[in-house]
Amino acid sequence: MTINRRDLALSTLAVSALAVSALALTTPALAASADEDAVAKKVEAFRLAQIAADPKALGALCWDDLSYSHSSGKVEDKATFIGNATDGKSKFLSVDYKDPTIKVVGPAAIVRFHWMAEQEMAADGKKVSTNLHILMNWQKQGDEWKLLSRAATKL
DSSP: OOOOHHHHHHHHHHHHHHHHHHHHHHHHHHHHHHHHHHHHHHHHHHHHHHHHHHHHHHHHEEEEEEEEEOTTOOOHHHHHHHHHTTTEEEEEEEEEEEEEEEEEEETTTEEEEEEEEEEEEEETTOOOEEEEEEEEEEEEETTTTEEEEEEEEEE
16 A cells, blocks of 8 residues: 555545544533533622622622512512621521532523522521522623522422
C-alpha cells in the first residue's frame, strides 16, 4: 500500500474535523455544567440568607422585578418579600433544600427542591414546621444569576 502526501493530508484533515466536531459537542455541556454550578451556589447563598434573615444578601440575590409566591397563595414583590423575611417576627431554626434539581435553559435556570424547615415565632415561641415543594426561576444577565420568581406548593 502506498500513501502519498495527498492521502496523508486528507486523513489528517478528516481527523482534525472529527476532533473539532467532538469539541463542539462537549463545549455546551461544559458551559451548562458551569452555569449549573453557579446557580447551585446562588441557591445555597439564598438559603443561608434566609436563615440569617439578611436583607442585604437577599436583595443582592433577587431581581428588582421578583415575584415571590408562598404556598398560601400570597404573592410578594422584592421589597415586601425582603421586609417580611427579615422583620424578626420569626426565626428559622432549620431550612433544608432536599433533592434539588437545576436545569439551565439559555439565560434561565429552573430550580426545584423539597423544602423542609422549622421556624420559631418571636411572639410566643411556638415552633412551626413547613414541608413544601419549591420552584425557583433564576435569570442570567451578563455573568450574574438572580432570582426572578419563586413558587411554593404545600406537600
